[in-house]
Amino acid sequence: MLKFFKFFGQGLLYTLLLPFLLAFLALFAVYSVLIMVFYFFKMIILFFAGRNIFKDFPEDIEAKEIIEQVRSTKAEKEEKATQQPPPPTYVFPFPSPYGFYPNPNQPPIDQKEIKEVESKPIEIDEDKK
Amino acid sequence: MIYLAKMSEETKRVLIALAIIILLIFVLIGLIGTAIRRLAKNQGLQVDTFMHDVVKTRVVKTPFKFRQLAYRKNHRLLFMQAWVPFLMLLISFAFLVGYMGIAKRWDFNVFDYYGTDGTNGEGFTTLFFIFDFKNAPRTDFFGMSIVSNWPPVLNSPYLAKEAWPSYVFTPIFLVGAVWFLVCVEAYMARLYRIWVLSKKVFIKKLEDYDAAKNPLDPASTLNE
Secondary structure, rough: HHHHHHHHHHHHHHHHHHHHHHHHHHHHHHHHHHHHHHHHHHHHHHHOOOOOOOOOOOOHHHHHHHHHHHHHHHHHHHHHHHHHOOOOOOOOOOOOOOOOOOOOOOOOOOOOOOOOOOOOOOOOOOOOO | OOHHOOOOOHHHHHHHHHHHHHHHHHHHHHHHHHHHHHHHHHHHHHHHEEEEEEEHHOOOOOHHHHHHHHHHHHHHHOOOOOOOOHHHHHHHHHHHHHHHHOOOOOOOOOOOOOOOOOOOOOOOOHOOOOHHHHHEEEEEEOOOOEEEOOOOEEEOOOOOHHHHHHHHHHHHHHHHHHHHHHHHHHHHHHHHHHHHHHHHHOOOOOOOOOOOOOOOOHHHHHOO
C-alpha cells in the first residue's frame, strides 16, 4: 500500500515536472542534431584524409599499452614461478671407485673431522711372557 | 462538508469513481516515470564501460580530464547510435519536400483529413477517428465545464489515394523521431553519469584513516 502511494506521489511529481522535462529534452534534441551535423561533416573530411572517425583516442591507446605491459609482466612472473631450473648434468669421466656416483643434488653432510691416528705396531712385553 | 452531505448517493459514487480513476492515472504515470528512470540508469552505465580502462590505468587522473574525454566519447557514441534514426528523419523530410517540389504542391498538408468533400483528404489523419471536441456536450462539475459525452465524429478512418505521400512520410518520420529521442535520452543519462563519476571517482577519503595508528609512508602512498 505504501508503495502504491509512493508511485502516486511520483506520478504527481512527474506530471508537475513534465513540461520542464520535455523542454529539457527538446533543447538536448536540438543540441544533438547539431552534434550529428558536426560529426557528419567531420566524418566526411576525415574519410577523404584517409582517417577514421571511430578510431581509438590517444588515451585509449595509452591505456591499452599499459594493460598489455602489465599483462606481459604478470605472465613472465608466473612463467618464472612455475618453471623449475633443469637439474645440472654431471659428467664423470672415470669409473667411480665406490661403485656408485654421488648424488649431485644431495646436500653436503656436516661431518666431524676425524683425526688420523698414527698407526704403531703393538709392543709386547717380553718379560711378561 | 454540508455540500457533500447534501449530495445524492449516485453523485457520491461518481465522485469516488473519479477519485479512483485519477489516483490510478497518477500511479500509472509514476510507474512509467520509474521505468524511464531505470532505463536511463542502465544507459548511463555505458560511461563506466568506456572509461574503465583509462581510469584504472591512471591515464586519466583528474576530474577535468575525465569529463573532457568522457564528453568526447559520449558525442561519438551518440553519433554512432543515432545515425540510423537521423538518416530516417532526413529521408522522410527529403521525400516530402521532393514530392512537394515535383508535384508543385507546396500547400500539401500532412494533417488534412477532410480534403474537399470528406473523401479525398491528403494527410495521415485520414486513417484515424477525428472528434469534434469543440462542440462536445458539456456539463458543470464543481464549477468546471467538463465533457460529459462522446463528441461528434468529424472523420471515420478511410484510405485516400491522394494521401499516399503522407502514408509514406509519417511512419518513417515517427519511427525516426521516437528512436532519435530515445538516443537523446540515453545521451542525457550518460551526461549525468559522467558528472556523477567525475565527482566520485577521484575523491580521496580520510574517513577511516587514523594518522596516529598509520603513520604516513611516502613510498606506499606514491606507489598507490
